[in-house]
Amino acid sequence: MSEYDEPLTELQKRRKFALAMGKPEALERMKNEGLLNARERLDYMLDKGTFVEVGQLALGAREEHRHRTPADGKVAGFGKVDGRMVGIVSNDFATMGASSALNNLKKMKYVKDQGTKRGFPLMFVGSSSGSRMPDRMGAPGRLIIAQDPAEYRRLRKSPWGVAQLGSCYGSSTWYACMADYVVMRKGATMAVASSRVTSLAINQPVTDEDLGGWRMHTRISGLVDQAFNTDEECLDALKRYLSYMPSNCAEAPPVVGVPKGSDDPIESIMEIVPGDRKKVYNMRHVIDVLADKGSVFEMKPAWGKSVITALGRLNGQTVGFLGNNPMHKGGAADPDGCAKATGFLVHCDSFNIPIVMLVDVPGFLIGVEGERKAAPGKIINWMNALSLTTVPKLTVVLRKSYGQAYINMGGNKNSDVFAMWPTADVGFMDPETGVNVVFGITRQDDPEEFERCVAKLSEDAAPWEVAAMFEAQDVIDPRETRKFLINMLEVQQLRMTNGVGEHLMATWPTSIV
Template identity: 50%
Template sequence: MSLTFAPADSAVNAAPSGLPGASGHEEQKAELDSRIRTALAMGGADKLAQRRASGHLNARERIDQLLDAGSFSETGMLAVSVLPSDRESSPADAKVTGTGRIEGRRVAVVSNDMTVKGASSSAVNMRKISRLKDTANRSGMPLIFLGESSGSRVPDSLGAEAMAAAGQDPQQYCRRRETPWVSAVLGPCLGSSTWYTCLSDFVVMRKGAFLAVSSARVTSLAIGETVDPEELGGWKLHAEQTGLVDRVVGSDAEALAEIRRFLSYLPSHAGARPPSLPAAEAIAPDADKLVELVPSARSKTYDMRKVIAGIVDDGSFFNLKDRFGRAAVTGLARLNGESVGIIASNPMFKGGAMDPEACRKVTAFLVMCDSFNIPIVFLVDTPGFLVGIEGERKAAPAHIMNMIHAVQLCNVPKLSVILRKSYGQAYINMGGGRNSDAVAAWTSADASFMDPQIGVSVLYGIKREDDPARFDQLKAELARDTSAYALAGAFGVQSVIAPQQTRAWLVDGLSTHRRDRNGGIGEHEMRSWPTYL
């Protein structure tokens, strides 16, 4: 970016002798240069020095690091507060907005400037954001929020007149997913920074940052108790409990790099296919390692994330919400250079049994992929849904139905591979039957209404410790018709494959089901789906 403006050079810019009005233009240009310098100085040298000492980038440095060099075009640089008393102390009115490029593709950016009135929200800077949102939607650009804000500006936001003005944009927080939205939580995020974060398709949070409705101080006063900021809105809360955060990093620079990487998998807008890399550049992992990664004994656990890395293009897996709903894995990757969304059960956590958090995680991911034309790959090894009192208290049936609703509305290509177990309703939710364009089963796959071991106890009332020989006999009988070959015989799967054939089957399947009649663009029935359920 950084724009620099020097005072006009009188020797170079002097008007020709006798030209009327030249000195007036010089004075006007000098005033413009002065106002631009004031805007670029942000909150002043002392405040910028304090940020540098804290190890955090300022609002303009963040834009510099995020965007391709020299590509930023600012809009609203000379905006200031509507209050006459604040006009000299509110350069750019605390929010730097404009457009630029990432890897040559145009994006829109809002960068909050904490050195100016704590990046607080005001009538003017909300107008800046509103206009930039309109520009991004009309022109098909991703919208990036570099969040850090103290919330609404007081006293500007007090009183009935301010409240009436605040409600003048009825679409301010409405998402139809015309373009991707991305948020970085890089400091205290209150007010609009929080709201836009909750509406975004991807959220990265720096350790030490904060995201909440109100600050710890305001919350403490409101409830009459001392509140720990980390417990109220720290990274562990949002990465592990609320699921609002997709990735956690240690610095501003890491967060900006994560944004660039995330956007590399997505199209610029909903009317385009995701960008692809040349297939010749895709490095296939060693397929033979899949046999080592997945134990044949169904009672043994393993880490599905390693299996994913053993299938997709080398180094391309971008895990999302890894600390939340850990019985499921969601993330972006590439197969032969093409962007795909990965949804997988993970036996490393809860044996791969899907709980309400895992269902929420998968549902949100399906919404994003469907909205932006990203094909889905299911990798399945699950005993079903986690049962118990805690799950019912968390409305497990509703989350299970939300998930299958999303699967069945999802109009992008969907492929499913059953590795070992696929039992009960989870068989349907994880792309089984007609819920995928094609389904394959490893030779080790097993599919049934329930695990045969549990089925013996349910059907016959026998536990293994009561009569081991009888139990094993009944279990073998129940398991006889659950194999991959039995499933293929009933055309429940279209292919039975060896683990080493998984990547080739997926690459061929994605080529077959790429929706060429529609240019690869889906129907986007979930584009207005709530961002948090």
């Protein structure tokens, strides 16, 4: 008998215990509901055979918990997605609700620290019931937390992605709010505390869905980018998000092949965008036509809908499309739209993604509701972020661009490249409104004089006037927009730094909405 036999047998016993995960009945229930367990989620997410686990033998810190806390409820380690290294933590809800406790928080910290130091993305997957009780009760419980002052410091050294796939409270929610991209399974919940705890605290009933369901977070709070029906769809979205991103802030995003048909003539673009500035259209269709085929990946489509934010590719290169949405409130940017634009600028600049702004904006949505939602502060936050952006900024004005919104959408010197379609109209406000304000004339008062004044203001706001002063680099045929953007992206490459920006907003808060 070898002197290694007994310790190796013990090792295999402990590994088997960890791999079995939590309560069998809880695992069976997840299976019956069509959900993946913690290890199945890892298998689905990562390239086959690449997962390297750390902390597999970790157990709960309390003696009475050790027999029922395999891996202490959080499966952690490293693996590859499409051949690139990532760090990942997958919560095992079958083990004490994947509650956060002393030892599993050490595992999370280790994975997070390695990703930050070694330059690879971090993924947090699953659900958590929040803090483990009674570990966190009383003064001794307080000593478990707040041991790492940098735990909630986000420097955007590498991309973070989160999939909320069940009941998500406490740390699951905190990490989602620090992440760059968050997906949620429909039926999951994300909140500070559970509906039961919340109901007791506020002395009124509240449901999981009302408290933090997918509709609330994708449409109202804006904390979740997208929601899907299944675990698999959520994990697919996480993987697709990673495909656009560099592994860390010191790299340029990956360049991929250009799909066949991407450079076909785009005659349809003038059918998509009516020349009449009062007619609405879907800016998403414009982005689809301009981007490489099938490459558009929209972020937060159901929130802040006056603005469209999407990752995509031009000639194989990752870019961020920021466009106005005439289909919603006429494209006038409301407070949520402003916050959405700001967050997207910060995200793109932090990870060296050039920005393409497609402009058709009548201004900001003004009124009592906007003021109550801090519209002025959100407008200037957007402007501040734009001024701190160091990646290439390319702006094309399709139709109207008025007032302060003209500046926020990259007008003139606020972009590295500024171009206009022949249908562009720039000024302080719509010419018809301007005639009323400047001359005090309405169409009803004097139709002929009103039209004469409108024509005069329209002439002054025409793209030819802007181009004549060289405040625009060019006026372009709409059908040449894709080619123009590709050419200018090449001109604007950050050659001196290998495609890496200055990251002046690396510490910008991740969840200011």
